[in-house]
Amino acid sequence: MLNRNILIAVFIILAAAICGYWYFYSADSYRHSDITDLSIEYNVDNELAQAKQKIHNDIIPAKIYVNSPETKEIVLTFDGLPDPTTTDRLLDLLDKYNVKASFFIDGSSAAIDNDSLKKIHERNYTIGNYTYVGLSELDKMPQEEILLQLLKTQKVIKVTTGTAAEIFKAPQTTYTTALLKTAAAADLKAAVKTNVYVKKDTIDTDAAADALIKTIIPGSIISLDVATPVNRVQYKPEKKDERPAFDKQPGLKTGVDNNIVRQNIVDVTERILKSMDKYNIKTTDITNMRLVSELKTAKNNNINIASISIKKLQEKIIFLADTLFFSKAQAQNIDYEYIRQKNAGTLAEPIKMILTTEPSLSFAFAGLTKSDTVYDILNRLKRMNATGTFFVMKNDIDNNPSMIKDIIASGNEVGIGIRSLKNSNFYTVCAEVDYVRSRLESMGAYPSIAMQPWGAVADETREALAAMGLTMVSPYINAVRSDMKGYTAAENVVNGLFGKYVYSLGRGWIVYFRLDYYDDDSMAGKVMDLIKRKKIDNIAYNSFYDDPKVNTRNNNSAYTIKSVGQIMSNSAYRYAFSSEADVPEYLHSQYNQMAGQALSFKSYIKERFIGNPAVSIDSNAYGFSLAEMRSFDKTGQIHTNDPVIFFTFDDWGTDAAINPLLYVLRKHNAKANFFVLTHNVMNNPNLLRSIAMDGHDIGSHSDWHKPMTTQDARTNIQKRSVQSREAYMQDLHDSYKKLETVVGDVVINGQPSLTRYFRPPQLTVSRMGLESLYANGYTYVIDGSYSTHDYDQPNLLSMLNDIKTGIYENGKVRKGAILVMHMSDNAEYTARALDLLLTANEQRKDGDPAKFIPARLSDYLVDDYNQSNPKYTKMSVSKDSSYNIGGEKYEQ
Structure with missing residues (x-):
């Protein structure tokens, strides 16, 4: 009997030791090795199959919550699940200032930290789906991967709180019809489109918070990043083991200021909430915002504003002598509210690189205040046998209409330049577009493209350009850098812009020159000439027996410089990224031809590996x-x-x-x-x-x-x-x-x-x-x-x-x-x-x-x-x- 008791005791001790080892070592390793497999409760195989069937049955797309100018309050959202300590402090701050907020939860964090999610739920804050890892560019992912990101997060939220999320958000994402249908299949009713992103490292004082809050328009949706978005594709240099340089790709370097002091999200939130209280700004729930259908992307000037006639709208506009800042009430009197409703929340998507195989690229110009510089550019373009695109702003056409006429007469393209103004909104942008367009039309030009050359582009600006039927472009290469204003040598400018490893420009790229920037009025033209000579002319095949300048009939390897509109309208070379329907089934990424042939791995390496000596x-x-x-x-x-x-x-x-x-x-x-x-x-x-x-x-x-x-x-x-x-x-x-x-x-x-x-x-x-x-x-x-x-x-x-x-x-x-x-x-x-x-x-x-x-x-x-x-x-x-x-x- 005694021996039996001893054996039982030893067994219990061993079992406890094994369990302890598993808990502290194996379990911990398991938790951190693959967060997608934390629990069988988070398996979504059944939900995935059901969602695919819903999409197959042509489900109605989810809608989108967007900012609502008619609403007095604002919406505050936190993107990503905070850690437990941060969660407690944020919730206490929201209680202190009596502020409503929405938390968009990344499922991977919630799977590890259930307690933070439970606390947010228990305080009755709105909880949204932020994909499983806070994935950026969700619209560019394959459908199944989108579903997995959303469904796994839905499952984590549902298991933890008992209630699934009804809204979702993804960073740097365009809410296309396809994405909204996929979201609806995951039982999500609406996406949320933020119009004000807070750069937390800039809110380092109460004064900085006050400056931000003073610019907030009522009805805005404001977001603070808790988690860093995960890039769909990360491009960063990496050392390789192979011989020099075949995998070292050139690229424009993005400077990182290592002197920036990183701000804590709690401190930033407290400064913002204090400022909101100071200026009596109230918050509301996201469901009180404007709910619209798909934010369609305006591309290639295909936006059709129903039966609205722009000319009729122009006839109704009464321009004020000194300003173009119309109130909402004035805008409604001239039908901008009507075209806004017809536009249904569409945002113009800035095109930086035209998708084309034509061996051409574009030079774009803005800042047309120095006439000597503008005429110098026109002469240089003529010598190049090139045409450019000049973006004309209201002040350009008011101050020097004869110069604008000369640009048009020279055969170059004109587009509409949008000024970066502090108090602009949808209605003022529409009014400014109408004004510039009507003046250009009176000169015989009919612009279809627009660009805001400097300053942050607001969503309301993009919405206005879409409503006005314009294609929006943006620079792929900006040939101006803030520290080069006083440069006197074009060589120094070009070397500074491109560095050692950017050998050339590319097809369809839009290269932008600001003409009012340099102290030297001829510098912009000199830089443009040098970029053409060093980064474009070198693209052509040129040997001692086959020079494109001599063999003009047969050597078609040289790239030309054309206006943005010329390249965009050349449909013979234009293309779009492939959708699954465009690709033969056996070439789909998810199709495995090897599995279909039942070819063993042993046979594969014998029959399908073409080796080397x-x-x-x-x-x-x-x-x-x-x-x-x-x-x-x-x-x-x-x-x-x-x-x-x-x-x-x-x-x-x-x-x-x-x-x-x-x-x-x-x-x-x-x-x-x-x-x-x-x-x-x-x-x-x-x-x-x-x-x-x-x-x-x-x-x-x-x-x-x-x-x-x-x-x-x-x-x-x-x-x-x-x-x-x-x-x-x-x-x-x-x-x-x-x-x-x-x-x-x-x-x-x-x-x-x-x-x-x-x-x-x-x-x-x-x-x-x-x-x-x-x-x-x-x-x-x-x-x-x-x-x-x-x-x-x-x-x-x-x-x-x-x-x-x-x-x-x-x-x-x-x-x-x-x-x-x-x-x-x-x-x-x-x-x-x-x-x-x-x-x-x-x-x-x-x-x-x-x-x-x-x-x-x-x-x-x-x-x-x-x-x-x-x-x-x-x-x-x-x-x-x-x-x-x-x-x-x-x-x-």
Whole structure:
């Protein structure tokens, strides 16, 4: 009996020890390792299926709460769940000042900290859904990911409080019809559109709070950030292990002031509440705000203001002699309230980069107060054979109407410039637009675009421009910096603006020049000339035998400078990002072609990995058995009897690097394969789209260029993976999704440009990496038979000889050879070497064993092409002894 009791006691002690260990170590690790799996209570598989069905049944979209000028009170919201201590202090402050507020909760924080959410609920504050992680640009996410963000947060709120949220918000998000339908499927009734965001680090004194509150218009929705929004795509420089520079992307640097003292959200809130009490500003619940339908985005001047005639509106307007600041009552008398209602809350979305593949970009100008500077710009544009867009403000047209007439007469475009005025609102902006537009129309110009060149753009300004039927633009590149006012050398300005690594501008970019800024009246013109010479003229392909200035008939590689309106109206080159409906089903990011074929992983690495001669367990492979390594392809060549070779280009670059490649390939009617490093590609999607529109294959080279393995520094043997499986899976998904978004709908001669091909960074592979590719639906993993190391070539001759080495063996074409090259800016000689090589190849006679045919991989990786089969899988020789590759015929 005694022994039995001792055994029971020992068992209890052991059980307690195990539970304690689990609680303090395993449980804690579990809590922090993956917050999406904290509890089975937060599983949303059933809700996800139901929501998808609702969307399929065409659910009515959620509505949007927007600011309400007719309301005397304001709405105060906190975005993100505070920590427990901050929550207590904020709630005490709200009680002290008798203030109503709404808390938008990020589900991931609430899943960890239930107590804070419960306290907010118990005090009867409105609780909204702020997505699971406070995700920005929610409208740009795939539908299923949006649903997961909203549904998981709904579940956390419901489980914790017993009541699900009815409203939601996401930072930096446009509330499109598709997003609102998705939200409605998650049982959310309305979105909330903030019109005043408080920059908490600027509210460092009571005086700063007073200054803010004095500018608040009654009926505003004011938001304070508690949590930092999570960016959908983060672009930041990162060191890579590969050779210099192919993944070091240039970009305009954003300065960060490290001297800013970060303000505590509680202190900021107290200062604001004290100021509101001082000026007797009351708060109300969000449900008392104006509820509207979708905030449609005004793009491409497609806004139709029903049957309203702008000219009739203009006839009703009685302009005051000294001011354009109309009260709401006056505005109602001239029908602006009517067009506001017809506009239904639409906000004009500023266009910074025109989505186009046209080899053109725009120069835009504002600040037209110095006539000498304006006429200098006009003369320089004429010498460039360029046209620009001049944004005319009320004071410009009042003070110097003859100069505005000269701008119009010169063939340049005029748009409507919106002044940044302290007390402006929807009605005053409409009135100012009408005034400037009517004056310009009397001069024979009919502007359709507008820009506010400086100052923060208010939502009411965007709403007014949409209601007035204007397309709003904004600078992609601002050619003025605040510390350069007194500069006397254009070289210093340009170097300061662009730095060392921004080699060129891009298609569809809008470059803005403020003409009243520099002390030197000629400086703006000098800067414009230098930007054209250093950042635009260098984009063209220019060799000693093919200069676009001489070969004007055939060399179409130069970029032109056109007005914003000219580029926008050229529909032959315009495009929109792909929606799922535009992309072939087998190319959808969620479609896994590998799973559909039931191809085993063992067969995948044997049949679908096209390796390279150096592949070995000692140098560039990790995690495989010796038997698996023996099955790897080491030729890096496509099996074929055709004299074809495959030019492949890795990484990413600027227009100055990639545009010459595209021109050379067009010039010789050659198709190629581009493996794109995608982390920076959304900053210049027009360039990627241009590659696809030229009929080339587009594959992935990963998002962040992290190799699958790393080497031991002493032995150079591959020894471990660089990142976790989850991180690598996400990288592969993100990379493909970006490619799908930009080029997923491009089909040239019946052949999609987008492929599910992958080029491993540094040509290294690992078991985990290949398993991740397999799970993500990549159909072929492609190294290559020869790397030209073009990023390291000392001169053109060396580059040319290296390409030849990859193509020829004993004077004959290496059939199926895959050449690894780069499209990055440091691959200096690649385009010219290819031009010489292709020119010489065209001069060879048909049947010459050294004559090759450039082809796309997609022409040969068909019918479940099997790399483990040593016999060629496809041969394109037809009965008339000609090769038909990529839709083009080549005589044998």
